[in-house]
Amino acid sequence: MAETASHSVLITDFDGTLYRGDAPIRHYAEQAARPLASAARAELLGGVEEFLEIGAKAAGGALAGAIDGWEAVAVLGRRAGLATEELNRAFAATRELMLDAVRCPLEVPAGYAELITELRASGVRVVLATNSPAAGLQALLDRLELPPLLDAVVSGTGKPEGLRRLLHEERAGAEAGRLCVIGDHWRNDIEPGREIGAHSTYIDRFGRADGPADAIAPTVEGLLDSIRTWAASRAPIERN
Numbered sequence: 001m002a003e004t005a006s007h008s009v010l011i012t013d014f015d016g017t018l019y020r021g022d023a024p025i026r027h028y029a030e031q032a033a034r035p036l037a038s039a040a041r042a043e044l045l046g047g048v049e050e051f052l053e054i055g056a057k058a059a060g061g062a063l064a065g066a067i068d069g070w071e072a073v074a075v076l077g078r079r080a081g082l083a084t085e086e087l088n089r090a091f092a093a094t095r096e097l098m099l100d101a102v103r104c105p106l107e108v109p110a111g112y113a114e115l116i117t118e119l120r121a122s123g124v125r126v127v128l129a130t131n132s133p134a135a136g137l138q139a140l141l142d143r144l145e146l147p148p149l150l151d152a153v154v155s156g157t158g159k160p161e162g163l164r165r166l167l168h169e170e171r172a173g174a175e176a177g178r179l180c181v182i183g184d185h186w187r188n189d190i191e192p193g194r195e196i197g198a199h200s201t202y203i204d205r206f207g208r209a210d211g212p213a214d215a216i217a218p219t220v221e222g223l224l225d226s227i228r229t230w231a232a233s234r235a236p237i238e239r240n
Contacts, residue, residue, distance in 0.1 A: 007125045008234040009170045010116070010227065011163070011193070013183030014130035016068055017203060017220060019144055021106040022052050024094050025069030031090035032077045044076045055206025067185045067208070095136050099143055108144050112220045116149045119231050126150055129157045129166055131188070159188035167192055180230050182223060186210035199230040 012018050029048040033041040050058035051072040056065075058072070062079065066072040070091075077087050098104050116126055126149060130137070134155040141147055157163055163181075171179060179198035183189020186202055190213050193200045201223040202213035209216075215226035 007123060008178045008180070008231060009125045009127060010119060010180045010182065010231075011127045011129050011166065011170065012116075012181075013185065013189045014128055014132060015070065016184040016205070017182060017189075018112070018128065018146065019106050019108050020220075021104075022069060023104045023106065024098050025052065025073065027097050027104065028070065028090055028094040029073045029076075031093045032073055032082060032087055033080075034090075035082070035086060036080055040080045044073075044080055047076045048072055056208060067187075067210075068205075095132070095140070099136070099139050101143060106144060108146065109220050111224055113149060115224050115227060119227075120149070120151070122231065122235060124231055125152075125170075127152045127154060127166070127170065129154045129159070129163055131157050131159050131162075159185070160192050163188065163192040164195070167196060167198065171196070178234055180227060182220070182227065186213070199226075201226050 025048065029045055033044045036044065047059040047063065048069065051063050051066065052069055056063050059076065063072050063075055066075050073090075074087055077090075098106065120126055128146075128150050130153075132155055137153070137155050141150075141153065154166060157166065167179060167181075176197035177199065179193060179196075180201065181190055181193035181198055182201040182203070184203035184205060186204075186208070187210065190200045190202045191211060194212065200213040201215045202211075203218070203220055203223065204210070204216050205218050207218070214230075215223050217223050
């Protein structure tokens with residue numbers, strides 16, 4: 001029989017990790033830019049497109065602090081004089097659009113979905129931790145057919161501090177190596193895990209190199225072997 005042991009736990013990010021696609025970023029930019037004069041609108045939209053191509057070097061370095069496309073829109077929007085309320089409305093409109101599979105194509109990386117299915121079959125608990133609010137999240141998960149892949153969903157996580165709390169809860173006194181974190185935002189998704197010794201896998205799409213991880217790759221596909229090896233090393237030992 002298998003030796004009694006705590007479950008291993010994979011804590012996955014959502015945007016840019018469990019699903020990917022730039023259509024929502026472009027729509028967010030378009031919605032945010034609507035109140036702006038034509039020149040300012042063109043500058044914001046052009047800056048976002050450049051960011052999606054080359055990352056933090058876009059917009060003359062003004063986006064050096066932007067980790068992903070969502071942050072790029074917000075940074076450029078604030079620079080153009082948009083208020084937080086205007087950006088929030090644009091974000092809410094974008095989340096609504098994301099429920100439309102025709103107007104907003106999104107991709108769940110097939111290899112990652114297959115790995116999650118494999119991990120869960122072997123006893124690994126899979127938790128989605130996202131800073132996205134609960135409103136509309138379940139509908140988006142349903143659209144992407146993600147609920148069967150997940151044991152738990154934590155919305156409004158409040159990363160990075162919220163992830164630290166979640167890691168503590170999921171660890172439940174067990175060895176930290178039984179936890180694995182994956183995401184595309186080093187400070188939010190990876191650093192809290194590394195602080196306690198969890199296995200860490202970092203999607204660094206734009207080569208920012210914001211910090212270390214056990215495995216780093218520009219896409220989730222480059223991290224699958226590392227996660228699979230981690231899970232295998234933590235599998236319960238069979239004893240006769």
